[in-house]
Amino acid sequence: MSSSMLEKYLLDEIGNMALREARARFERELRSRFALETISCMAPGSLAEWPIEEQAPLFRLLPGVEAAIGVQLTESFLMLPRKSVSGIYFPSEGTFFSCQLCPRERCEGRKARFDPDKARTFGLSPDREVS
Numbered sequence: 001m002s003s004s005m006l007e008k009y010l011l012d013e014i015g016n017m018a019l020r021e022a023r024a025r026f027e028r029e030l031r032s033r034f035a036l037e038t039i040s041c042m043a044p045g046s047l048a049e050w051p052i053e054e055q056a057p058l059f060r061l062l063p064g065v066e067a068a069i070g071v072q073l074t075e076s077f078l079m080l081p082r083k084s085v086s087g088i089y090f091p092s093e094g095t096f097f098s099c100q101l102c103p104r105e106r107c108e109g110r111k112a113r114f115d116p117d118k119a120r121t122f123g124l125s126p127d128r129e130v131s
């Protein structure tokens with residue numbers, strides 16, 4: 001690996017670590033502020049059933065979000081700056097991650113093990129292709 005490739009990799013990993021920490025703090029704040037014991041979240045693009053194109057209606061729910069926090073949705077439904085995340089948090093009895101319904105085998109972002117029984121409960125085929 002060349003030094004510039006290594007540098008890019010390390011910078012990307014630092015960005016991922018910062019994102020994980022920011023997310024964990026945000027979740028602690030949500031639980032504390034609204035007295036929620038358990039919360040779960042889902043994000044557009046994490047499941048074939050909620051594709052990345054759903055970023056557009058999600059952003060429309062938050063008019064002025066770009067001016068407020070500087071996150072911009074591109075025409076290809078990606079967000080700038082790059083380490084931005086979007087989605088919906090909701091109170092739940094148990095912890096739910098869309099990763100539990102996602103059969104993708106290799107994903108560095110996986111937050112929970114794939115659960116084929118849970119996927120069937122949600123009417124999803126555990127053998128479906130994931131884009």
Ligand code: SF4
Nearest residue numbers: 046099102107109110
């Ligand atoms: S396993 Fe990866 S691709 Fe699948 S939902 Fe989780 S983060 Fe997204």
